[in-house]
Amino acid sequence: MKQTTQVFWYALAISFMVVIWGVAAPGNLNAFTSAVTSRILMTFGWFYLLIVIAILLFCVYLMFSRFGQMKLGKPDEEPEFSRPSWFAMLFSAGMGMGLVFWTTAEPISHAFVSSPLAEEGTDAAIRDALKYSFFHWGVHAWAVYGIVGLVLAYFKFNRGAPGLISATLTPLFGHSLMSGALGKWIDVLAVFATVVGVAATLGFGSAQITGGLSFLFDVPNNFLVQLIVLAVATVLFIWSAWSGIGRGIKYLSNINMGLAALLLVLLFILGPSMYILNMFTHTLGGYLSDFFAMSLRLAPLDQESRNWINNWTIFYWAWWISWSPFVGIFIARISKGRTVKEFLFGVLLLPSLLCFIFFAVFGVSALRLEQLGIAAISKLSLETSTFGVLAEYPLSTFMSILTILVIAIFFITSADSATFVLGMLTTNGLLNPGNSVKITWGLIQSAIAAVVMYFGGTQGLQNMLIIAALPFAVVIVLMGVSFLKDIRSIVHSRRKKREKPI
Template sequence: MNKITSVFWATLSIAVFAVVWGAIAPSNLESITGSIQAYLSVHFGWYYLLIVTGFVVFCLYMIISPYGKIKLGKKSDTPDYSYPTWFAMLFSAGMGIGLVFWGAAEPVYFFGTDPPTEEAGTPEAMGEAMQFVYFHWGVHAWGIYAIVALVLAYFKFRRGAPALISATLEPLFGQSMKGPWGKVVDVIAVFATIVGVATTLGFGAAQINGGLTYLTGMEESFTLQLIIIGVVTVLFMISAYTGLSKGIKYLSNTNMVLALTLLVLMLIIGPTLMIMNIFTDTIGAYLKNLPSMSFRLAPESEDARTWINDWTVFYWAWWIAWSPFVGIFIARVSKGRTIREFLSGVLLVPSIVGFLWFSAFGSSAIDLQQNEVADIAGLATEQALFGVFDQYPLGLIMSIIAMTLIGTFFITSADSATFVLGMQTTNGSLTPPTMVKFVWGLAQSSMAAVLLYTGGLQALQNALISAAFPFSFIMILMVVSLYKALRADRASLEKDNI
């Protein structure tokens, strides 16, 4: 079971080639990935909007349909983790660094600098800013994760298939998924995972660097970011060595404690009434406008279309690129739950917590911007959160907590990813060899470093959209395959043998 497969060597070769290419000819790599990103955003924006909304609709259908009673496992299976630990793992793996990185920056940027449609700095821009933040980080993001996780968990725990992306397509393509075509599917999934996680690690390194720069005046540089990546790589390899139930479980719970501490402090110290008012009001507006936001492409306005490409399409690609990693990880920790329980938990709980998070930090940033206390929107993205803290009591303490949280999220994401990559390249083993995990840890850290070297945050985004595109087609096939398999289970469902 632990035998290294050809998927390992093929994907590792591609990753090494990309790293060497970026190290030797960084401008060439940036130029090519930028061209691919621009082409996909312009010509396939409609495709991303349609499929992601389709994934959400499918998840909602599964919740309310009779299939929702089916258990992800055998009839006697029970969940391995309590609800609090399960939710902590979902949250840490699924969002992590991104929430801290964008928590203040995205809402205040949409309000004060680049609103979707309204005039910057107006009350209307404030409400619209929060709605689109919820849109980018809410049920659509978690719907993408839920699709991959649901399909993998169903085939692994109910049908006993290997925990491989290719194995989920056997109802459609039969034994061919055990041959070269199956290897191609798994290579695409593994490479998308490497790029998706490397992008997030790059964001994390940039924000830790940004925090140090803002707080200490230390120069922001690639060298410092490389040192940060190196230190965290050592730490997450130590965590990976301890195994899933120890390292990731403890780190996930630590993440939740730190995140809740930071959130509670912001709710108390920040503009509390404004935060809760905005949270309540914009939740309603988000639900009301969700259908129109889901399909908004603005073909008649070049500026509006550019905004959608830069933000919404980028986010959908980011979540798709992350979905093999997050989906496999969520599936691994969700054995024994029913489809209805699983999808309700994955879609709703992290989304609501995320909405409250953005309301707290985004509203505080907007309040400072609106009252001209500080130009948060004018700060570099990675410094925006620290700029908010600087204007409130206990700001230094919150900044230290935030950087610690980024570090623990960094370690958790990388640790989880090494486990998933190891599993996918050892024929679906739930206990991949430590050495395989170490190799993937070095590969994703090297990729993050090279992407930062070639063009900073923009290079990260370019690589992400490029890597996500081919995997999106595989996700569509996974949905069709799952539905076909569930229909075949109708007889057992009718007998209540679930």
């Protein structure tokens, strides 16, 4: 533990305080964080919408600007990972098992439970359901991850700065301030958001895997089984993080992308293939034509619509922001040697397209069953909705088992990526933090997840993510400004050297 810094101990202390609060008074924790979250959503909803669309436009500008050909690293440096492995790792870390879960649950919810615009169950609601799913999981989310990852990669590989959030703000605030108390608390904020987010996801993933086992094999769906699933997953993701990015994380990500592709192709072939293709094409057109209207929709004169926007769109934007330190740092770590344009193309466009395909195949397969009255998927719990859909198609048992395997590996890859990032953040940005630090964070995350599952504090932790997202949104804006200021000064100094007379 010699590598640890003050950030490690501060973040560790705060994490334990939250656990104690959740154990001693889970109701109080939920009530307090729910009240703060509700106030943030109503007061700063406009801020989240404007910030996220501004980040996206900034990424597009950088992709096609004069900075697009700049390499992240030395000019002659080659990428550490092949494009398929790089993409598999960044996608697994960025979306992971949430994609498998929400590709069924979200379109069904928008179409038959709570529609964003139309009456539930109508053709218009079904069309909007898939369009808003594309919107929530598309380029907006990946732009937030992309800008954080790009700025971190630039300052780490081009400027030799530590791989820390605080280090990226040095051009704005100076080295002394960012290496002092303010810089440390910025890094603590990033660590805490990552710990809470991953802990909630571990608890959520354990519940989903247990729900699938219960749906298929009548395994008891209780805390003990969830705890066993969590313990097995903890051993696996700590082993993967111990092995390092070049071995465990890379191999698991590659394997899982292959299994996810197999599941996707099977359901496409066995499901309503033509309907999927038609809905995908139509929804893509609707997504593009209504892009800016959805991006800035706040419904100030319609409280019911505003509540929907708060519960879905603004919640998602805050969620992506709160996860951006974890995903951004991990993407930065694996992206040395790539140009800015290649980086943004790979992080912004390709994952979005893959998310659209997943939502089209899983979401449309679910919507068709409900639309024709074959199965009431909207009546199932969120954890079992995907398995309820697969049960209505051929090879249902095989696809369900494959789904559990995909969820489990996404579960592990997200956790081991987070463990690696937490190690970097709490060892002054080391690219390869020591195993003792990684193991410590792995155990802490799982311990928090276990407490959360037992005491039912998941909602409280998710609310904390929303609370943490508000100040971190400001940090992301400052990171973008700092990056632009620094890179322009470098280009200007190089131009002056070229123009200097001999």
